[in-house]
Amino acid sequence: MVKRIGILTSGGDSPGMNAAIRAVTRVGLNSGLEVFGIYNGYKGMVEGYIEPLTRNSVSQIIGKGGTILGSARLPEFKDIEVRKKAISQLKKRGIEAVVVVGGDGSYRGALSLTEMGINCIGLPGTIDNDITCTDYTIGFMTALGTVTDAIDKLRDTSNSHHRCSIVEVMGNRCGDLALYAGIACGADIIVTSDTGFNEEDILDRLRELDLIRKKKHAIIVISEKITDVEKLAKKVSLNTGFSGRATVLGHIQRGGGPCPFDRMLASQMGEKAVDLLMQGIGGQCVSIRDNKIVAYPIEKALSMPADSRKPITNLFERLL
Ligand code: ADP
Numbered sequence: 001m002v003k004r005i006g007i008l009t010s011g012g013d014s015p016g017m018n019a020a021i022r023a024v025t026r027v028g029l030n031s032g033l034e035v036f037g038i039y040n041g042y043k044g045m046v047e048g049y050i051e052p053l054t055r056n057s058v059s060q061i062i063g064k065g066g067t068i069l070g071s072a073r074l075p076e077f078k079d080i081e082v083r084k085k086a087i088s089q090l091k092k093r094g095i096e097a098v099v100v101v102g103g104d105g106s107y108r109g110a111l112s113l114t115e116m117g118i119n120c121i122g123l124p125g126t127i128d129n130d131i132t133c134t135d136y137t138i139g140f141m142t143a144l145g146t147v148t149d150a151i152d153k154l155r156d157t158s159n160s161h162h163r164c165s166i167v168e169v170m171g172n173r174c175g176d177l178a179l180y181a182g183i184a185c186g187a188d189i190i191v192t193s194d195t196g197f198n199e200e201d202i203l204d205r206l207r208e209l210d211l212i213r214k215k216k217h218a219i220i221v222i223s224e225k226i227t228d229v230e231k232l233a234k235k236v237s238l239n240t241g242f243s244g245r246a247t248v249l250g251h252i253q254r255g256g257g258p259c260p261f262d263r264m265l266a267s268q269m270g271e272k273a274v275d276l277l278m279q280g281i282g283g284q285c286v287s288i289r290d291n292k293i294v295a296y297p298i299e300k301a302l303s304m305p306a307d308s309r310k311p312i313t314n315l316f317e318r319l320l
Pocket of ligand 1: 012072074076077079110116126
């Protein structure tokens, strides 16, 4: 039976990572395990920046943004020699299994470690909701709240000045944040990698909103990595009756205390991760699917098509 486990946060941070650290630590300790915090992701694992976690060291963090363990990127972790170094650091401390909170890159690292004899369980910590095997990732709902709040504010001022606000949101090629925020804010146009990007269609639609629908403002929510929103705003000003303004929300979306949903999700997923490790299971990741906490083999999870989740794209069209 496993006696010592580690936990780390890796890749881009997200609100709720601390709630996951707390859950793994408390459930682990209450199950008779010793729990170690591995700082700065895989980098800290290689460098041996590893310390025991106690009940007290994770108190008062459930509502805190960021991650108390820090996060980092270490591309060299793909190299087997680097991973061997990391494993010897774990072995030195008797750590036999690890919970990895992060995105798909972090999951790949977790799978490689499992294949080398250290059981790892992945938890989806990212605001991008770009892990297809789970309906929601830890941090997505908080980021959605942040984006919704920002767009509501932009709408007020956009309405006063006959503007078209073009709001770029994160998502790392996953359109969920844009789609959900667009629906939640009553946007006029949503652009994601799924909808495709056609500048002429957007300008036509804006002219229609201005001249036929007589709208005082327009809101476009667009995923990052699709187009230069500043340039698009200029084109809107030149070619439609609206004055175009671009807002890139940026890293604000990653910050802030987690909303109750993310705290609950992280707590439930943390509990599941400890239970799996105690059963001697590794190479899996925890998901929420149809409101149930479940686990999938990481390999299968990484190849699941995005449309395996409930589509809500049609809803946006029906609300226009
Ligand atoms: P995210 O986990 O948010 O997707 P990254 O893609 O940057 O973020 O991955 C986080 C870290 O996971 C990387 O810096 C690297 O240390 C590790 N990692 C990513 N891909 C692999 C891989 N194929 N094999 C081993 N480790 C990996």
